[in-house]
Amino acid sequence: MSRAAYLRLATLLLVWAAWEALARSGLVFQGVVPSSLTVLASAASELGSSNFYPHLWRSAEEIGVGFAIGSAAGVGLGTLMGVAVFLGRMAHPYIHVLAPTPKIIFLPVLMILFGVDIGSKIAMGAISAFFPVVVATYDSVRLVPPVLLRVARSFRASRWQTVVKVYFPSMLPAVVTGMRLGLGVAIIGTLLAEIKLSNRGLGFLAIQRYEGFHIPDLYAVLLIIFVLAVAANIAIGRVADRLQRRHVISRRTPSR
Amino acid sequence: MAEYGRDCRAQPFMTSGHGSAQASAVLTAEGIGKRFGSGATAVTAIDEVTLSVKQGELISVIGPSGCGKSTLFNIIGGLITDYEGEVRIDGRRVSGCHPDIGMVFQEESTFPWRTALENVEFPLEVRGLPAAERRQRAQQFLGLVGLTEFADRYPGELSGGMKARTAIARTLAAHPKILLMDEPFGALDEQTRLLLGDRLSQIHRELGQTTLLITHSITEAVHLSDRVVVMSYRPGRIKRVVDVDLPRPRSSEIIESEQFGHLVASIWHDLREEASRGLAADEASRRSS
Numbered sequence: 067m068s069r070a071a072y073l074r075l076a077t078l079l080l081v082w083a084a085w086e087a088l089a090r091s092g093l094v095f096q097g098v099v100p101s102s103l104t105v106l107a108s109a110a111s112e113l114g115s116s117n118f119y120p121h122l123w124r125s126a127e128e129i130g131v132g133f134a135i136g137s138a139a140g141v142g143l144g145t146l147m148g149v150a151v152f153l154g155r156m157a158h159p160y161i162h163v164l165a166p167t168p169k170i171i172f173l174p175v176l177m178i179l180f181g182v183d184i185g186s187k188i189a190m191g192a193i194s195a196f197f198p199v200v201v202a203t204y205d206s207v208r209l210v211p212p213v214l215l216r217v218a219r220s221f222r223a224s225r226w227q228t229v230v231k232v233y234f235p236s237m238l239p240a241v242v243t244g245m246r247l248g249l250g251v252a253i254i255g256t257l258l259a260e261i262k263l264s265n266r267g268l269g270f271l272a273i274q275r276y277e278g279f280h281i282p283d284l285y286a287v288l289l290i291i292f293v294l295a296v297a298a299n300i301a302i303g304r305v306a307d308r309l310q311r312r313h314v315i316s317r318r319t320p321s322r
Numbered sequence: 323m324a325e326y327g328r329d330c331r332a333q334p335f336m337t338s339g340h341g342s343a344q345a346s347a348v349l350t351a352e353g354i355g356k357r358f359g360s361g362a363t364a365v366t367a368i369d370e371v372t373l374s375v376k377q378g379e380l381i382s383v384i385g386p387s388g389c390g391k392s393t394l395f396n397i398i399g400g401l402i403t404d405y406e407g408e409v410r411i412d413g414r415r416v417s418g419c420h421p422d423i424g425m426v427f428q429e430e431s432t433f434p435w436r437t438a439l440e441n442v443e444f445p446l447e448v449r450g451l452p453a454a455e456r457r458q459r460a461q462q463f464l465g466l467v468g469l470t471e472f473a474d475r476y477p478g479e480l481s482g483g484m485k486a487r488t489a490i491a492r493t494l495a496a497h498p499k500i501l502l503m504d505e506p507f508g509a510l511d512e513q514t515r516l517l518l519g520d521r522l523s524q525i526h527r528e529l530g531q532t533t534l535l536i537t538h539s540i541t542e543a544v545h546l547s548d549r550v551v552v553m554s555y556r557p558g559r560i561k562r563v564v565d566v567d568l569p570r571p572r573s574s575e576i577i578e579s580e581q582f583g584h585l586v587a588s589i590w591h592d593l594r595e596e597a598s599r600g601l602a603a604d605e606a607s608r609r610s611s
């Protein structure tokens with residue numbers, strides 16, 4: 067293990083120890099800071115109960131479908147904006163203003179448009195994922211090295227061949243990085259929407275535990291969400307790293 | 323995107339009139355001129371450049387940087403389509419990218435997401451060759467540039483010289499009749515360049531392609547060429563054409579010979595003035611910006 071990995075592990079253990087010390091010190095109410103062992107036991111019983119899985123699948127469906135729609139729209143529009151200069155100039159300012167806006171403010175509108183059920187949650191995931199993906203895609207089109215386009219032209223590649231064989235592979239690592247960010251915010255957006263108004267999903271489960279004041283169960287649900295989000299991020303990161311490795315262009319220095 | 327909007331397929335070569343150059347010339351450029359910009363800031367990159375390259379000949383174009391070498395390369399290769407003058411192949415006027423011409427670019431131009439072998443397959447894919455044939459032909463050309471062992475490596479894992487050779491193999495695999503190379507070894511050190519020059523000389527002997535090599539290295543020009551075209555700076559015009567009557571086959575050891583030294587000195591004599599004008603202009607433009 068590297069030194070940085072040791073440090074990270076040490077930090078984790080330190081925070082855990084501090085939490086445990088606080089829980090056992092009697093300084094704070096047991097219900098607010100329960101022992102980590104209680105939380106782990108709650109997590110185990112959540113995972114062991116058949117009641118838990120419908121919520122998990124519902125959230126997974128909302129996030130998955132929303133992320134897929136948002137990414138596809140982002141890649142499509144981003145590519146068009148990059149390729150058609152006019153469209154890029156027109157849409158770019160709007161996208162840049164909307165990108166950092168918290169998407170949760172659109173939830174009421176989305177509920178009116180898509181209903182209070184699964185529709186608005188998917189829409190929330192989709193618009194959350196859309197922005198990082200469209201921005202990354204648009205930038206990546208314009209970063210395709212011009213010399214590679216000249217190579218394609220000199221070999222008389224058709225427009226379609228140029229898009230598929232030069233533009234797309236060149237854009238891929240940046241687009242995957244955008245999708246990685248997109249997945250993160252899609253998870254956030256969807257769970258926020260569930261917490262706000264729903265009767266199913268992990269966000270709903272968390273808020274239900276909170277309202278019943280089952281604090282260890284609340285922490286258990288949060289822990290499960292956290293672990294799942296980290297796992298999803300690691301999975302997409304693996305894909306990104308593999309793509310990135312191929313794209314390392316060593317700088318052009320005088321060398322043999 | 324404007325660059326890519328001009329799709330080469332949209333403009334196949336046109337025929338007009340008859341070949342005015344001598345019959346043996348495969349490639350001729352007549353009265354080529356190109357200005358960039360307009361008004362007070364306009365730059366005449368090249369002016370009245372006329373040259374003809376005979377079947378199987380290897381000609382170098384040498385000149386200080388900024389004298390319009392790459393502009394000439396892009397005009398002959400069909401990537402720049404608005405210019406003065408005419409480019410002819412076998413006496414027929416051409417415009418746009420022509421299948422008989424293969425270009426090797428000055429910049430690093432391998433596709434980083436493709437292995438060396440897949441890079442060489444690119445032009446064959448574009449033409450729709452079946453996979454097995456493609457692979458076999460790509461392997462053959464990779465072998466020709468001495469990279470058989472590195473077929474499955476990505477450009478990020480290759481040295482500058484290997485990447486340059488991959489780009490050359492890719493262009494050769496398309497079987498062009500005429501090879502245009504714009505400082506293919508420009509970023510490499512002198513020793514590597516001499517050794518790769520030997521390799522290029524050998525390939526030229528084997529394939530016999532008509533070649534126009536653009537370079538800023540006098541040694542490289544004399545080492546490889548049948549003739550050296552010396553260009554002037556601003557506007558880029560042909561200042562002198564030097565016949566290199568050194569015996570062939572040549573190896574880089576020829577640089578030890580007395581005759582080689584005389585040729586280099588004579589070219590430098592002409593180039594020196596142009597190079598110092600180029601240097602002065604570059605310094606002036608940096609001062610004012």
Ligand SMILES: Nc1ncnc2c1ncn2[C@@H]1O[C@H](COP(=O)(O)OP(=O)(O)O)[C@@H](O)[C@H]1O
Nearest residue numbers: 358359365367386387388389390391392393394
């Ligand atoms: N696309 C362009 N727009 C404006 N000026 C250009 C362009 N391309 C080249 N030039 C100018 O034309 C001159 C010749 O450039 P170039 O052909 O690249 O020279 P070389 O390859 O000999 O170094 C330079 O002064 C350069 O600034």
Ligand SMILES: [Mg+2]
Nearest residue numbers: 391392393428
């Ligand atoms: Mg140049």
